[in-house]
Amino acid sequence: MPDTPLKQAQPLDISPRPSACPGLWRIVAARDGGICRVKLPGGALSAAQAEAVADAAERYAGGVIEATNRANLQIRGIGNEHAALVRYLLDAGLGPREAAGDDVRNLMLSPLAGLDPQRVLDTRPLAAQILALLENTPAFHQLSAKFAVQLDGGEALAMLDHPHDLWLSALTLDGEPWLGFGLASSPAAGPVLGAVRQERGLDLVRAVLEGFLAHARADQSRMRQVLESMPADTFVQSLALDLRRDPAVLGWRRARTPVSWLGRLAQSSGRALGVAPPLGRLTPAMLRGVARIAREWGDGSLRLTPWQSLVLPHLDEAWQPAAVAELAALGLLCADDQPLARLIACTGDSGCAKALADTKADARALAALLGPGAPASVHLSGCPRSCAAAHVAPATLLARAPGRYDLYLRDPHVPGFGLLRGSDLTLKDAGALLALQTEHLDD
Known part of the structure; x- marks a missing residue:
């Protein structure tokens, strides 16, 4: 992969603002070296990009890769070649070319978004719009690097317990898909504060982010802090949106379907396979092995999960036993009955x-x-x-x-x-x- 020149004049390891939270552009120091976090769009990663991360971890760091609980990847033990590492990852398409747009790319989806048989809607088109809004709107670059949004399409395989500053969850009203939303909570805990039609989802996200920036004091970086001094209903009423807030919406609760994220996973057409590195830590060999199987027996794509695991979608069922054997030989966990x-x-x-x-x-x-x-x-x-x-x-x-x-x-x-x-x-x-x-x- 060639080292092509970048447009930025600033050193690549300098973020537009200080933060202890690592990102692609901001290498944070730790006892074992620098940490670089690669924020993946909805957890999606191509086989070629997975191989690039493995190469970068070996070339510029100590070979330690971690799957995070927000469905991202991070490289640990980075040495002094920060600029070369970031350039290598950018050339693989693993982040925006503008540093300010990287911090705010905190959008979590189901690992089977668009593929889960239980989904109410395919969240991927709206997710792409939300990510573009976050990356390309200078005002939103003021948001904390920890400010997080979740888009839940009603999938069976979904993390419903992680708290988010804003979450949207698909529900069916009058036979049509709508998006309910909550603030500083999780879809499992609620409460739902209102709903908009599916096509107004981007307007809802924009209005909530603008409302947060308008109401937050300098010492309030998260939605929960704003709601400590302003009731949630007051915040919602301040939004310039036509919200549905009748009992069918306010009384709705997200149903939970117990499902494992390891082993064979149901998708709307065919099967997927869930695997996990022990304790969330990958070696380059593990990541290359997953990438090779995704390319040879799947569709060449991977998805990270908030359980610090990976999903190989569209995996040929005839090859799944062989895939499991190869991945287990690499040290990956392929069943939830394993103690680790x-x-x-x-x-x-x-x-x-x-x-x-x-x-x-x-x-x-x-x-x-x-x-x-x-x-x-x-x-x-x-x-x-x-x-x-x-x-x-x-x-x-x-x-x-x-x-x-x-x-x-x-x-x-x-x-x-x-x-x-x-x-x-x-x-x-x-x-x-x-x-x-x-x-x-x-x-």
């Missing part, structure tokens, strides 16, 4: 100065101790920031020292991680306690 598929862990003290334990290594040790009664999702966090999980997991192990953790179980009546069930536990003690928590099986 139930664990989430942050970078830990090998890469983060704030972490109090080596959470990645501890998670691998804990996997061997988990019994069938343990929660479906256990999160090991090196510090209270909870970087690896965007919502509270059924069980959280919060590090307090190397190899020692406090155990919390999610409880809707208790803020934060939930109810403290054990303090200063060894991994063996934590595994024994987790095995007893049969009432917390569902995530």
